Structure formats: C-alpha cells, structure tokens
Amino acid sequence: MEATSVPIPRLASGFRRFGRFILHELRPKGKILTPFNVITGVIVAVGAVLLAIRFIWGLGSITNLSQDVPWGLWIGFDVVTGVAFAGGAYVVTFMVYILGQDKYHPIVRVTVLNGFLAYVFYAGALLLDLGRPWNVINPIIGNSFGVSSVLFLVAWHFLLYMVAEAVEFSPAVAEWLGWDRLRKLLKGLTVGAVIFGITLSTLHQSGLGALYLMAKPKIHPLWYSEFIPILFLVSSVFAGLSMVIFEGTITQKVFRHRVGRSLRASHDGIVLGLARVCAGTMFVYLFLQLLVFVHEQRWAYLGTGWGAWYLIELGGFVILPAVLFMTALRDRNLRLTRVAAVLTLVGILINRLNVSVIAFNWYAAERYFPTWMEIVVTLAVISVELWVFRWIVNRMPVLDFARHDDSDELRARVAGPPVAYQTQE
Amino acid sequence: MKRRDLLRTMCVAGGSAVLGGVTHLEAQDTDTASGRGQAMGVLVDTTKCLGCRLCEFACAKANGLPEPEKEIDRAVERTPTPTQLTVNNRYETEQGPVSVKRQCMHCLRPACVSACLTMAMHKTPTGAVDWDGKKCMGCRFCMVSCPFNVPKFEYHSANPKITKCVMCVDRLARGEEPACVAGCPAGALLFGRREELIEEARKRIYTEPGRYVPHIYGEHEAGGTSWLYLAKVPFDQLGFRTDLGTTAFPMYTKEFLYSVPLALTLVPPFLLAVNRATARAHHEEEPMIEAEGET
Numbered sequence: 001m002e003a004t005s006v007p008i009p010r011l012a013s014g015f016r017r018f019g020r021f022i023l024h025e026l027r028p029k030g031k032i033l034t035p036f037n038v039i040t041g042v043i044v045a046v047g048a049v050l051l052a053i054r055f056i057w058g059l060g061s062i063t064n065l066s067q068d069v070p071w072g073l074w075i076g077f078d079v080v081t082g083v084a085f086a087g088g089a090y091v092v093t094f095m096v097y098i099l100g101q102d103k104y105h106p107i108v109r110v111t112v113l114n115g116f117l118a119y120v121f122y123a124g125a126l127l128l129d130l131g132r133p134w135n136v137i138n139p140i141i142g143n144s145f146g147v148s149s150v151l152f153l154v155a156w157h158f159l160l161y162m163v164a165e166a167v168e169f170s171p172a173v174a175e176w177l178g179w180d181r182l183r184k185l186l187k188g189l190t191v192g193a194v195i196f197g198i199t200l201s202t203l204h205q206s207g208l209g210a211l212y213l214m215a216k217p218k219i220h221p222l223w224y225s226e227f228i229p230i231l232f233l234v235s236s237v238f239a240g241l242s243m244v245i246f247e248g249t250i251t252q253k254v255f256r257h258r259v260g261r262s263l264r265a266s267h268d269g270i271v272l273g274l275a276r277v278c279a280g281t282m283f284v285y286l287f288l289q290l291l292v293f294v295h296e297q298r299w300a301y302l303g304t305g306w307g308a309w310y311l312i313e314l315g316g317f318v319i320l321p322a323v324l325f326m327t328a329l330r331d332r333n334l335r336l337t338r339v340a341a342v343l344t345l346v347g348i349l350i351n352r353l354n355v356s357v358i359a360f361n362w363y364a365a366e367r368y369f370p371t372w373m374e375i376v377v378t379l380a381v382i383s384v385e386l387w388v389f390r391w392i393v394n395r396m397p398v399l400d401f402a403r404h405d406d407s408d409e410l411r412a413r414v415a416g417p418p419v420a421y422q423t424q425e
Numbered sequence: 426m427k428r429r430d431l432l433r434t435m436c437v438a439g440g441s442a443v444l445g446g447v448t449h450l451e452a453q454d455t456d457t458a459s460g461r462g463q464a465m466g467v468l469v470d471t472t473k474c475l476g477c478r479l480c481e482f483a484c485a486k487a488n489g490l491p492e493p494e495k496e497i498d499r500a501v502e503r504t505p506t507p508t509q510l511t512v513n514n515r516y517e518t519e520q521g522p523v524s525v526k527r528q529c530m531h532c533l534r535p536a537c538v539s540a541c542l543t544m545a546m547h548k549t550p551t552g553a554v555d556w557d558g559k560k561c562m563g564c565r566f567c568m569v570s571c572p573f574n575v576p577k578f579e580y581h582s583a584n585p586k587i588t589k590c591v592m593c594v595d596r597l598a599r600g601e602e603p604a605c606v607a608g609c610p611a612g613a614l615l616f617g618r619r620e621e622l623i624e625e626a627r628k629r630i631y632t633e634p635g636r637y638v639p640h641i642y643g644e645h646e647a648g649g650t651s652w653l654y655l656a657k658v659p660f661d662q663l664g665f666r667t668d669l670g671t672t673a674f675p676m677y678t679k680e681f682l683y684s685v686p687l688a689l690t691l692v693p694p695f696l697l698a699v700n701r702a703t704a705r706a707h708h709e710e711e712p713m714i715e716a717e718g719e720t
Contacts, residue, residue: 060580067504067577070565098696100703131563131578131585138543144560145544150678151566152542153685191700199692203685210681214536214570214674217666229681 021177029394040383047380050373051128059131062373068361071129073370076356078125078378080208081349082118084232087240089115089165090201091277097194106263107270109172109398110251111244113389116165121385123158128377150210157204164197176396206233212355220359222301222310225292228355234285235348238278242321242344245271245278249338255393260400268334275337278344279325282318289314306362313354317347464533464552465597466619466651467606468626469526471663472636473613476524478513483608484528485509487593502664505529507577510590511605518658525663526605526614528590529554529575530643531651536674537567537576546576546587552619552651553592561587572647572669592651619651626655648673 054062065072092111095101127133138144139152140159146152167189174183209232216224225231252259252267259267292298301307324340327333357368392398481493490508497503503512504527511528531554537546538554545561548554556576563585567576579585593603601607602616615622626641642660643650647669654660661667 056583058579058581058583058585063580065580067506067568068574070568070578094696098700098703100700129564131565131587132558132561133563135543135545135560135562138545138560138562146542148539148675148678148682149542149566150681151540151564153682155542195693195696195700198696199689202692203688206681210678211566211569213677213681214540214572216674216677217572217669218569226677226680 018177025395040386043376044380044383047377047383050377050380054128054377059129062371062377064368064371064374066366066368068364068366069357069368071356071360072368073357073374073378074125074129076353077349078122078381080211080356081352082122082125083205083208084236084239084348084352085243085345086115086118086122087201087205087236088244089168089240090198090205091237091240092244093168093194094198095277097191098198103266103273104270106260106266106399107244107248109169109401110247110393112165112168113172113392113398114243114247115240116162116169117385117389119158119162119165121381123162125378125381126158128381150207150213154204154207154211157200157207161197161200161204164193164200167193168197172396172398172401175401201236202233205236206230208232209355212360215360218361219355220301220306220362221296222298222306223355223359225296227288227292227295231285231288231292234281234288235351237281238285238344239348241274241278241281242341242348245274245337245341246345251393251399255390255399258393258399263399271334271337272329272332275325275329275340278341279322279329282322282325282344286314286318286322289318306359309354309358313347313350317343317350321347463550464619464651465592465617466531466552466622466653467592467603468615468617468622468653468655470613470615470629471523471525471654471656473611474513474524474526475611475613476513476515476522477610479608479610480526480605480614481509481511481513483604484511484590487596487604505575505577505590507579507586507588510588514664516663518662520658523656523658523663525654525656527664528605528652529592530573530647531590531592532647532673533649533651534673534675536570536572536647539675539678540566540570542566549594549597551592551594551597553594553597554589555591555594556587556589558586563587570674572666572674619653622653626653629655645671647671648676 050062059065063072063074089112092104092108096104096108127136130136139146139155167186170186171183171190174180174186206229209228209230212219212224212228213226248267248271298310302311321340321343324336324343328336328340361368476499478493478497484490485492488510490510493509499515502514502516505512511526513524513526515522515524531552533552535546535548535554538548540546541561542564543560543562545557545559546554546567547557563578565576565578565587567587568574568578576587576589578587593601596603606614606616615625617625623641623644626644630637630639630641637655637657638659640656640660642654642656642665643652648671654665656663659667
C-alpha cells in the first residue's frame with residue numbers, strides 16, 4: 001500500500017512540470033510581426049476562408065477542376081511534386097545508416113524532419129482534394145480494400161512511411177523532453193525504421209508515377225511510357241537531394257543560431273558530396289530517358305511544340321543542372337551548386353506537372369489552369385508547414401546534436417560490440 | 426543482440442510481404458472478365474437509330490434525374506454529365522448523318538474498378554459497373570483512369586457523388602432490361618447476354634455487308650466492353666477513340682503491382698546486409714586504434 005501511494009504526488013508534480021514545460025515551449029520565440037509572419041499569416045487566413053467555401057459549396061466553387069481534368073494543382077503539385085521533393089529523407093538515411101557515411105550525419109535529423117512534415121502536409125493536402133473525405137478511413141480499416149489499386153498502395157505507404165519517419169525523428173523529441181531512457185529505446189528502433197522507410201519510399205515514389213499508367217490514352221506520348229514509375233523513382237533521388245541543398249542554404253541563414261558546430265564545420269563538404277550524388281543520378285536518369293525515347297519511338301513528336309517543351313525540360317532542367325553540378329564540384333563552387341539545385345527543382349516541377357497536368361488531356365480544346373484560390377490554398381499549406389518546421393527547429397535538437405552516441409552506438413548495436421570493447425569497460 | 430536484430434528485420438520483411446502479397450489483380454470473377462456466362466450487355470445498332478433521344482428521357486426518368494432539354498443544337502457533341510447519364514449525338518459522316526447513343530461502356534475488366542482503392546466502383550455479376558456511395562472517398566482516380574472518360578463528379582456539392590450509367594442494376598435485378606433499351610422505339614438497342622450479342626452482331630454484318638463496316642466496337646477495345654456498337658462508317662467518324670488498343674486497362678499497372686511484394690521482401694534484407702557489411706568494416710578499424718593506444 002505504502003509503496004504505491006508514495007509516487008503518486010511525485011507523479012502529479014511530474015505531470016504539472018511537464019505541462020508547464022509544454023506551455024512554455026508553445027509560446028512563440030522572437031518577434032511576432034515580422035514580414036514573413038504577416039505575409040504567411042494573411043495567406044493562411046485567406047486559405048482557411050477558401051477551404052470553408054470549398055467544404056460548403058464543393059470543389060468546383062474554388063477550383064478549375066472539370067470532368068476532363070479531375071486532378072489539378074493540388075494533386076499535381078502538392079502531392080506528386082511535393083513527395084518527390086521530400087525524397088531527400090530516404091536517400092540521406094540510406095547514406096548515413098545503411099552505407100555508414102558519417103559525413104552526412106549532421107543533416108540527417110533536419111532532412112528527416114523535412115521529409116516527415118512534407119508527408120504530413122502533402123497527405124493533408126490530399127484530404128482537401130477528396131470529394132468525400134469522411135470515407136477516407138475505408139481503405140485503411142474495414143472490408144473495403146481495393147488492393148488492385150495503385151492508389152491503395154500509395155495511401156498505405158504514405159501512412160506507414162509517416163510512422164517510419166516519426167520513429168526516425170523521435171529521439172530528437174525525447175531529447176527535447178529530457179526523457180533519456182525512452183530516447184535510448186527509440187534510438188534502437190532507428191535502423192529498423194530506416195530500412196522499412198527506404199523500402200516504402202522506393203515503392204511509393206515509383207507508385208506516384210504508376211498512378212498515371214492507366215491514363216495512357218490521355219497523356220502525351222512524349223511523357224507517357226510504361227517506365228514512368230522507374231523514371232519517377234530515379235528522379236526522386238536528385239529531386240530530394242537538391243531540395244536538401246536548397247533547404248540547407250536557407251536553414252544556414254535563418255536558423256544560424258541553432259546550427260551546431262559539427263554541422264557548421266561540415267556543411268560545405270556535405271553540400272559538395274550531395275552535389276556529386278545528384279550529378280551521378282541525373283546522368284543515370286538521362287540515360288534512362290534516352291532508352292525510353294528510343295523504345296517508345298518518340299522521334300516523330302520532336303518537331304512539334306510539345307517536342308520543344310520536352311527538349312526544354314530535359315535540356316534546360318536536367319542536362320544543364322547536371323553539368324553545373326559537375327562544374328561546381330570541380331571548382332568547389334558552393335554558389336553554383338545552389339544554382340544547379342534550384343534548376344533541378346524547377347525541372348522536377350516541370351516534369352511532374354507535365355505528366356499530371358500539362359501533358360494530361362493535351363488534345364483538349366479547353367486547357368486547365370489553376371484558379372488563384374487553388375494557388376493560395378497550396379501556399380497556405382506550405383506556410384503552415386514552415387511554421388511547424390520553425391517551431392520544432394527552434395526548440396528541439398535538430399541542427400545541433402551529438403554524433404557519437406547516435407550512429408556509432410547504433411552500428412555497435414547492429415554488429416555487436418567487439419570483444420576488445422567489452423573487456424575494456 | 427544479433428539474433429534480435431535479424432528477427433526484427435524478418436518481422437518487417439514478413440509483415441511487408443503479407444501487405445504486398447494481397448495485391449492481386451486477377452481477383453475479378455473470371456466469368457464476367459471474359460464476358461461469358463451471365464455477363465449482360467447491349468448491342469447498339471447505330472444504323473437503326475433515329476436520333477429521337479427518347480433513350481435520354483427514359484434514362485432520366487428511371488434514375489430520377491431532371492428531364493433533358495427538348496431543343497438542343499445537334500451540331501454540338503455532348504458528353505454525359507452528372508445529371509445526364511446518356512447522350513445521343515448526331516455526326517455528319519461521308520454516309521450522311523449518324524446518331525450515336527453514348528454512356529458507360531461497362532468494360533469487362535474496367536479501369537475504374539481496378540483504380541478504386543475502396544471498392545466503391547465494382548463489377549456486378551450481371552456485368553454492370555456500379556458505384557457505392559458508402560465506400561467512395563471522392564478521389565476521382567476512376568475518372569483519371571477511365572479510357573472512355575465516363576465517370577463524372579459533382580463539383581458543386583458538399584456531398585458529391587460519382588455519377589455514371591450503371592446499366593440500371595436495379596431493373597436488371599428484377600429481370601427487366603435497362604430503361605433506355607425499353608424506351609427505344611426503333612429497335613436500335615438490343616439487350617442480352619454479351620456472348621449472344623456478339624453472335625447477333627456478326628450475323629448482321631455477314632447478312633448485310635453493305636449496311637455495316639466489319640467492326641464491332643467494344644468486342645476487343647480496352648479488353649472488351651459489355652456495350653457493343655455497329656455502324657455504317659468507321660468509328661473514328663462517330664466520336665469513338667480507335668487508339669485504345671485491345672489490352673484491358675488494369676493490365677497496364679500489373680507489372681508495377683507485381684513488383685510490390687518483390688520489393689517489400691527483397692529490399693529490407695538487402696539493406697540490412699549492406700548495413701552490416703559496412704558496420705563490420707567500421708568496427709574492425711576502431712578497436713585496432715584503441716588497442717594501440719592502450720598498449
């Protein structure tokens with residue numbers, strides 16, 4: 001009796017302390033009326049009003065979607081492009097935890113956090129696009145498993161991947177809360193989560209392309225091929241890494257006060273290393289595109305306006321940035337790396353929109369263009385994501401954390417500690 | 426430690442395999458897929474169609490939809506809408522005007538059904554492709570996938586439905602024929618078992634070769650459809666797509682879906698192997714340095 005009654009007041013005071021800590025952390029740090037906050041605040045407010053309109057009067061009240069264009073900006077950009085941009089998380093965790101490239105360890109948390117938030121918010125954007133969102137639970141539970149659907153696979157993989165990324169990031173949360181024992185437990189799960197996450201990523205990055213396989217008669221032959229899934233997967237590697245380079249540039253400036261010594265010291269080397277991987281994968285991608293070009297006998301289309309657009313996409317936004325990455329590597333030119341990364345991101349945006357929106361129903365007389373309201377809602381989703389990202393980076397050890405008891409300890413756990421180590425202890 | 430990690434990975438791989446293993450494309454009833462057995466259909470003989478549009482009115486009445494406009498511009502090619510599940514268009518061809526009724530083709534192996542992740546769109550034993558509002562989440566993937574652009578979506582509703590011709594499933598269940606067939610005064614629509622309709626269509630082509638082009642649209646298009654068409658001019662002159670091929674559309678995603686269980690079982694052990702291979706190299710180096718420092 002006594003043994004159980006003693007800890008209760010302690011537990012209660014613990015809860016109270018925890019509550020105070022969370023309340024304290026919820027308060028914004030720094031000035032509230034900054035230009036960034038004002039602009040994003042207005043966007044989010046307008047976006048909220050637009051969404052209210054959308055849920056009362058239907059999707060048609062704020063979008064330009066039609067019977068011929070069922071998927072527009074919200075799917076083509078938010079989901080299809082956004083998930084490619086979020087590919088950095090699976091590539092960087094692969095390099096750090098699977099290949100043991102410790103050099104990239106300082107960016108692993110910020111990359112995983114970015115990936116996790118991207119999935120949460122882009123999957124969230126998917127909910128906005130659903131006509132009957134109250135049935136969204138059907139493919140998850142119950143007896144309504146449409147297992148022959150690529151979208152079923154993508155939906156499940158989004159969900160499971162979010163869990164995997166949450167587990168990968170969870171040690172940072174535990175460190176923030178000061179829960180050391182839990183942190184150790186969660187860290188033990190990292191390699192498993194990474195392996196599961198990479199596997200899921202290869203399938204849903206390609207799965208997003210596979211969504212369009214049945215739209216064969218609707219997509220311009222320069223963009224349709226049975227290889228869309230593989231092209232989407234390969235391009236997600238350099239899309240994700242270019243996003244890591246781009247975000248890293250901004251993070252280094254905006255969150256300078258939060259960047260730890262190890263990241264500050266290694267940042268340039270990391271960027272150049274990522275640039276090398278980008279350039280390599282881009283040449284692989286170009287070779288794949290060439291194979292597809294020959295296989296699908298696309299010569300005939302090159303003389304048309306669509307052909308010119310196709311050449312711009314591949315020449316201006318894949319070949320050019322790949323060459324720029326190579327040049328930047330030779331000269332150790334970080335600024336050029338950033339230019340190349342931005343060009344690459346634009347190229348991915350063009351490619352994904354070509355498959356999903358621009359070259360979709362290319363023969364139609366009436367073309368789809370998003371309304372300003374669709375664009376504002378998209379910007380609102382991005383704004384909220386940035387708010388959450390800022391909140392977390394300013395509080396949790398994302399850009400500054402100890403390396404030694406992460407990857408080394410993990411590796412020891414997987415390989416088993418060498419005998420010499422045990423006897424010394 | 427080692428064994429636990431191996432076990433953990435095997436659990437991950439095993440769970441993944443189960444998850445991917447259920448991805449079965451051939452789950453559809455083979456009888457409906459092949460068009461044999463009880464699969465019903467309609468043969469549309471456009472050479473007999475008067476273009477009176479009574480099928481549109483019969484359809485609206487049977488489905489509780491607003492009555493179609495009486496006066497329309499016949500020069501405009503219409504498509505079905507959320508409130509009008511079938512339309513009758515008139516085409517000016519080299520052989521004079523031809524009227525064509527359009528609606529869902531009720532594919533033998535429908536793209537929309539394989540696209541649907543909640544099984545809201547489903548093929549009934551009679552061959553009709555029906556939609557279940559209790560399951561549908563309104564993602565519109567069926568619209569993206571349908572080669573005939575048939576499913577429509579109510580963009581201006583807070584409780585939007587996917588609408589399409591469902592071949593009057595309720596009437597079929599009562600042993601009646603679809604409302605449009607019953608309402609056709611010219612005998613242009615013939616309801617029956619698809620197998621027999623194809624025989625009938627062939628017979629018409631053979632006995633009156635001057636009246637028809639030798640092509641039954643829907644016999645092979647997109648893997649075959651329950652609705653079949655006869656015409657006196659090539660079908661590309663009647664607003665039909667003739668570039669759809671004869672492959673059933675779900676087959677285009679088959680290779681990808683088959684790769685899913687493979688990737689889910691093969692990638693995790695491969696990743697674990699690479700992880701352990703690099704880990705050992707790492708730790709063979711470190712104790713050496715440590716040992717040197719100690720001695």
